Amino acid sequence: MPNASLALGLGIMAVSGYGVIAAWQWPWKAALFPLAIGIPIFCLAAIEVLWVLIGEKEAASDAGAARDFQISRELPRSEVVKRGIVATGWIAGFFAAIVLLGFPFAVPLFVLLYLKLEAKEGWILSGVMTAAVWALFYGLFDRLLHLPLPQGWLLEWLGF
Numbered sequence: 001m002p003n004a005s006l007a008l009g010l011g012i013m014a015v016s017g018y019g020v021i022a023a024w025q026w027p028w029k030a031a032l033f034p035l036a037i038g039i040p041i042f043c044l045a046a047i048e049v050l051w052v053l054i055g056e057k058e059a060a061s062d063a064g065a066a067r068d069f070q071i072s073r074e075l076p077r078s079e080v081v082k083r084g085i086v087a088t089g090w091i092a093g094f095f096a097a098i099v100l101l102g103f104p105f106a107v108p109l110f111v112l113l114y115l116k117l118e119a120k121e122g123w124i125l126s127g128v129m130t131a132a133v134w135a136l137f138y139g140l141f142d143r144l145l146h147l148p149l150p151q152g153w154l155l156e157w158l159g160f
Helices: 002-023 028-054 077-101 103-118 123-144 151-160
Strands: none
Touching: 002 028, 028 151, 077 103, 077 151
């Protein structure tokens, strides 16, 4: 697997490096997103490449075992599958909310619903976190960057 990790890391470095170099010449507003994403991705891929090249070699007993994230070896497969389906459902629901309502409504709605239904947090924490996310989202994208975010299909259809 080290060869696959090395190839993947080098490929990601090449793609993100190209994106950063290309975006560097763009106007600030246009370059902000590619730079904010491309630079950290390049750095993380470089760390992966260095880890593969100079990191400790796997012990014979750990060959093929995950080196980073594992859900759990103790959980039954059915529970792992159930959690995966729930996570996929949340992602699909967030995407549907973005398409139907648009980002300004979908982001706070998603935060509120996730905190209440999945995390089972109280109303106060859920409300405060939702308000903070909305303020950050609105303040950054609307007030600071003046990025026009498209309305969702449902709101557009209703004439909002």
